Amino acid sequence: MISSETINDYLSRLASRQPTPGGGAAAALHAAQGAALVAMVARYTTGEKYAQHAELVGRIVKAADHLIVEALRLADADEHAFQGVIDSYQLPSGTDELKTARSAAIKDALVQAAQTPATLIKLAGEVVGLATELFDVANVNVISDVAAAADAARAAATTARVNIDINVVAVKDVAARARLAEQTDGIEEKVVLAADSLARRVRERILA
Numbered sequence: 001m002i003s004s005e006t007i008n009d010y011l012s013r014l015a016s017r018q019p020t021p022g023g024g025a026a027a028a029l030h031a032a033q034g035a036a037l038v039a040m041v042a043r044y045t046t047g048e049k050y051a052q053h054a055e056l057v058g059r060i061v062k063a064a065d066h067l068i069v070e071a072l073r074l075a076d077a078d079e080h081a082f083q084g085v086i087d088s089y090q091l092p093s094g095t096d097e098l099k100t101a102r103s104a105a106i107k108d109a110l111v112q113a114a115q116t117p118a119t120l121i122k123l124a125g126e127v128v129g130l131a132t133e134l135f136d137v138a139n140v141n142v143i144s145d146v147a148a149a150a151d152a153a154r155a156a157a158t159t160a161r162v163n164i165d166i167n168v169v170a171v172k173d174v175a176a177r178a179r180l181a182e183q184t185d186g187i188e189e190k191v192v193l194a195a196d197s198l199a200r201r202v203r204e205r206i207l208a
Helices: 007-015 023-044 048-089 096-135 144-168 174-184 187-207
Strands: none
Touching: 007 023, 023 048, 023 096, 023 144, 048 096, 048 144, 096 144, 096 174, 096 187, 144 174, 144 187
């Protein structure tokens, strides 16, 4: 599992000539890092100086820690789901009955493979939302990490979008494609706009 292996082992597997882990898992780790950065900045925004913001900061720490766990879960889920796609394409198709079963399995696997990045885009949006809440009260000594968190979440969202697209275009079931589109259309763009806006505000504050 990605969530329990070393960074070096994960990167070795990512760099190897094997289908998993791939871009979907990498996207989830972008989100995990973004959430971790939010949690770190929040933990530096504590003590007497920030006492008036203690409730907000405490809520952000708790939420960000939860998103780290969820993002890592999605990294593992993505690897598992894509392996399911590979396995479905390897099913036998020697008879009409087997062909029908194989086609159904492929469709189900592709839809499932698109569900994980769809969930990840929403999670990336939550990371940006927390970072945005934290911006106004954050310890200025680590304010650059608010932008780093936003950029990591942005990368998670855009990478997840590509992974959705590549799976959806292979789904021949029009209804299934429509359902996936309803879940994700427009969300990634909102995450990108929010992340870009926050990163810009951070730079303006640093350079002011």
